[in-house]
Amino acid sequence: MGDLLSNLSLGFGVALSLQNLFLAFLGCLVGTLIGVLPGVGPIATIAMLLPITFGFDPTGALIMLAGIYYGAQYGGSTTAILVNIPGEATSVVTALDGHEMARQGRAGVALGIAAIGSFFAGTVATLVIAALGAPLTKLALIFGPTEYFSLMVMGLVFAVVLARGSILKAIAMILVGVLLSTVGLDLETGEERMTFGLPFLSDGIDFAVLAMGIFGIAEIMRNLDHTEHRDVVRQAIGRLLPNKEDFKQSYKPVMRGTLIGAILGILPGNGAVLGPFASYTLEKKIAKDPRRFGRGAIEGVAGPESANNAGAQTSFIPLLTLGIPPNAVMALMVGAMTIHGIIPGPQVMTKNPTLFWGMIASMWVGNLMLLVINLPMIGLWVRLLKVPYRLLFPAILMFCCIGIYSINSLPTDVMFIALFGLVGYTLIKFGFEPAPMLLGFVLGKLMEENLRRALILSRGSLETFIERPVSAGLLAVAALLLIVALLPSIRKGRDEVFTE
Amino acid sequence: MPTPHEGSGISGRHGPVRAPQGIAGGILLIALAALALWLTRDLDQGTLNSMGPAMLPRWLAIGVGLSGLALIAFAFTREGEPLERWSLRGPFFIILAILAFAVTIRPFSFGGITIPGLGLLVAGPLAIIVGGYASPEARFRDLLILALSLTPFCMLLFGDLLNLPIPVFPQALAELFPADWSQKAVMRVTAAVLVAGAFVVFFTTRGSRKTTIDVADHSGRI
Numbered sequence: 001m002g003d004l005l006s007n008l009s010l011g012f013g014v015a016l017s018l019q020n021l022f023l024a025f026l027g028c029l030v031g032t033l034i035g036v037l038p039g040v041g042p043i044a045t046i047a048m049l050l051p052i053t054f055g056f057d058p059t060g061a062l063i064m065l066a067g068i069y070y071g072a073q074y075g076g077s078t079t080a081i082l083v084n085i086p087g088e089a090t091s092v093v094t095a096l097d098g099h100e101m102a103r104q105g106r107a108g109v110a111l112g113i114a115a116i117g118s119f120f121a122g123t124v125a126t127l128v129i130a131a132l133g134a135p136l137t138k139l140a141l142i143f144g145p146t147e148y149f150s151l152m153v154m155g156l157v158f159a160v161v162l163a164r165g166s167i168l169k170a171i172a173m174i175l176v177g178v179l180l181s182t183v184g185l186d187l188e189t190g191e192e193r194m195t196f197g198l199p200f201l202s203d204g205i206d207f208a209v210l211a212m213g214i215f216g217i218a219e220i221m222r223n224l225d226h227t228e229h230r231d232v233v234r235q236a237i238g239r240l241l242p243n244k245e246d247f248k249q250s251y252k253p254v255m256r257g258t259l260i261g262a263i264l265g266i267l268p269g270n271g272a273v274l275g276p277f278a279s280y281t282l283e284k285k286i287a288k289d290p291r292r293f294g295r296g297a298i299e300g301v302a303g304p305e306s307a308n309n310a311g312a313q314t315s316f317i318p319l320l321t322l323g324i325p326p327n328a329v330m331a332l333m334v335g336a337m338t339i340h341g342i343i344p345g346p347q348v349m350t351k352n353p354t355l356f357w358g359m360i361a362s363m364w365v366g367n368l369m370l371l372v373i374n375l376p377m378i379g380l381w382v383r384l385l386k387v388p389y390r391l392l393f394p395a396i397l398m399f400c401c402i403g404i405y406s407i408n409s410l411p412t413d414v415m416f417i418a419l420f421g422l423v424g425y426t427l428i429k430f431g432f433e434p435a436p437m438l439l440g441f442v443l444g445k446l447m448e449e450n451l452r453r454a455l456i457l458s459r460g461s462l463e464t465f466i467e468r469p470v471s472a473g474l475l476a477v478a479a480l481l482l483i484v485a486l487l488p489s490i491r492k493g494r495d496e497v498f499t500e
Numbered sequence: 501m502p503t504p505h506e507g508s509g510i511s512g513r514h515g516p517v518r519a520p521q522g523i524a525g526g527i528l529l530i531a532l533a534a535l536a537l538w539l540t541r542d543l544d545q546g547t548l549n550s551m552g553p554a555m556l557p558r559w560l561a562i563g564v565g566l567s568g569l570a571l572i573a574f575a576f577t578r579e580g581e582p583l584e585r586w587s588l589r590g591p592f593f594i595i596l597a598i599l600a601f602a603v604t605i606r607p608f609s610f611g612g613i614t615i616p617g618l619g620l621l622v623a624g625p626l627a628i629i630v631g632g633y634a635s636p637e638a639r640f641r642d643l644l645i646l647a648l649s650l651t652p653f654c655m656l657l658f659g660d661l662l663n664l665p666i667p668v669f670p671q672a673l674a675e676l677f678p679a680d681w682s683q684k685a686v687m688r689v690t691a692a693v694l695v696a697g698a699f700v701v702f703f704t705t706r707g708s709r710k711t712t713i714d715v716a717d718h719s720g721r722i
Contacts, residue, residue: 221591390642397627401627431581
């Protein structure tokens, strides 16, 4: 406990310095600004804004990036409530009741409770990270390559189970993702693999390029297919602060949502996505009058929004302690850390305590800022939402180009976002969900490395994965999950959760 | 590339195919697997004890291919989604815009053709205006104003404030200015000229197109 306090005070010392406060503020502001734009999710936002953090010291850059991440998440919720266009999977649920509240002239209250719930969830999640950081890091140190490999397999299985739509397609996407990660020089032998002899492919496919193509460019192409009908709320926003009655209805959902979100967020394989869905389903189940849901129930905003934010934050845990990014956003964080010369993993905490704890403390600071930025500036966001898409997307397009060019100064990177954009568009049209592919790609290199090491240690025997108890446990969980997900009755339930 | 499947998909609703999207997706996966297998054909697979470079890609490709086969098999037994309608306009202009940006941002040579580095000054507006036509609702005037105002914003943000190594204007432009001017001064003046241009376009063409703008504003769709 004493450790925790001294660590946190170290962190706050870093996070509250004038420069870092400013960077957190700037990150939150810019993140919200881009995140509010319909059709731009957090992944595209971060990939686009990655270059603007290059000029700062590593701590400042990561604080700013984390700010951009929360900002983008939060901006997505604002859009979901005001326009009924969920910017990303996690705000789908918010749109259900949030937009209905907005139609009833209670947009302000919906935004207010979302902000307050998120802030509460963020505070709790910050404490969870601070408390779990040290013990998990110790756990990571006893993990060998065998355990790492099994953990990542489990993460990928989670991603398959949590993906929307067909399980078979999700598995295929994971495999394609891992396959893509093997493009480039083989680290052990130095031989080129699947590079078509092109020199710029020998380092492999850059993650930011892949993410930008699949989540930035492909999204634009897809949005252009649908004739736009933006249902921006015409009613007054109304008062922002929820009244006593609202608070009474929502404080329990906020707490339950926070708990659910925080736990799911820790899971490898993008568990955070499930948080809002789980929270919404739970609130609906235990509500006295479930019919209110979908018609502007405040619990339907409070719970999922808290779960969303808690999960967004605790998903930093696998990255900071084990060095394994649990989702695409965290993979971009890996990219950002590597650019600044930091290799994510258990050693960050011991070697770079100011960075580690500074970043954790800045999460709380960032959440506070979001509360301060968002509520008074709501008028600005509403105005931003009225910019027609035909003018928005060319701007997004140019920002994507500039962003990706600035990372490596390579025109070929820019061309590749066009290629991956087309690939992503094709995948979407064929009913494949690209998110699992991205996760497979992210974990692919790490998996191959650890698989090789594990097999060398075991002299080529695959049994090592089931002989070592921790590894066997992880694989058993993965197998169990997959079987459960394939059971017909559960599958039906899963489909229901996602269609709701 | 997807067009050939499209026809078969639509007629497939009446035939034995019950999930045309599955067929198309399956073919895509199998093609991908085949490509990967062909590309790794010369590489050594090694043994489990010392894995060669081809071990993982090859087995992954086989996995991808099997998933593809399974998708196709299920397409005959289970009811599934029909193929969605494709539009070519969007992807075409978006890709064209990105390529235009890529070849103009800095000197680029492809085959015998060399394009001098024109910098953000040209690449930015090119991306915005060409890309803008991806939407059927594109209007040249609006895109021009957007290009003329966003480009200087990006020049100042990325080039001036953030000091990113992104080429901002062609070298030829810098030579037009007095020799003792710094890069940044040239950049700022250019940005100011662009913004002025945006204002000029905005005010001079406002009267003549007023009706269309009004229609857009009152159409109810935002």
